[in-house]
Amino acid sequence: MCKMVDLTGERFGRLTVISKGNKRLYGKPTWLCRCDCGRLKYAITQSLKNGDVKSCGCLQRETRRKNAINLNEVRIHHGMSDSRIYRIYNNMISRCYRKSSNGYENYGDRGIRVCDEWLGKDGFKNFMEWSFANGYSDKLTIDRIDNNGNYEPKNCKWSTRKEQANNTRATIFLEYNGKSHSLTEWSEITGLSKATIYTRLRKGFSNEKALGYK
Incomplete structure (x- = not known):
């Protein structure tokens, strides 16, 4: 049996190994680590060395908070909250960042994001200006040219529903x-x-x- 390499004192992401753990995970021995935030975390050698575990969980929570766009903050006083173009914008943000949103598995879960220009306080304003300058009409829908790419000016256009249907991953x-x-x-x-x-x-x-x- 191979001797377990001592990782005590080593640092992995936000975790510092302080001792061998007194519990097993997945049937394997663990290390007791202290996260920069002060919490303790048990992790196996492989997870630490591969970078699968980098914190007690606080890093993932911070990342989720960063990516979870607060639509109330985006809803600036533009007078368009009840408009069709705002609903399109709202839905675009939701399916990329809200796990509870219908379609999230085909967008946010696949890593599809919205560009910085269309996020934040002036996000909707910038999106609306781009839309009206690039052929928006009430008969068209937002469509990504590269179906694996992000929502951004160079990768988006306004299409008929038929054109958009022809651009889905499921199209034969x-x-x-x-x-x-x-x-x-x-x-x-x-x-x-x-x-x-x-x-x-x-x-x-x-x-x-x-x-x-x-």
């Missing part, structure tokens, strides 16, 4: 006769329903047969 594109279209677009071109095309593909049909060209 088919190539036929040198052309590539989404199922929605092929449905309009061929007159077949999306469900019919999709079912044919699931059954192993070639693109040509799925689209009814053979």
Whole structure:
């Protein structure tokens, strides 16, 4: 059995190892550590050395507080609180920073963020000015050009719902006769329903047969 390397006195993030622990985690021996905030924390060697544990938990709490945008602070006296564009802005912030928000798992949980320019006291004002200068209308929705990128001026545009649907990660594109279209677009071109095309593909049909060209 390998001898446990003594980590006493070593520092990992905010934690300083003060002694061997008197409890086990995951079946492994632990180290008793003191966090910079004064709290004690038990951690195994691997978690400390890999950087998986850097504090008693206070670092994560601080990070969450920093990222949790207080929408009441953002709601400056712009007179637009009941407008459609403010609801879009509000929802954009919520799905990136509020775990309870519908869709958080597809945005904030994936690391999607909102740029600094659109956050804080002047965040909505800056967002609104960008929107009206870049084609905003009540018939369009905010869309990210790179679906894995953040909400920021260079990666956002105003799109129809159809255009936005074609930009989702779940969108299926088919190539036929040198052309590539989404199922929605092929449905309009061929007159077949999306469900019919999709079912044919699931059954192993070639693109040509799925689209009814053979």
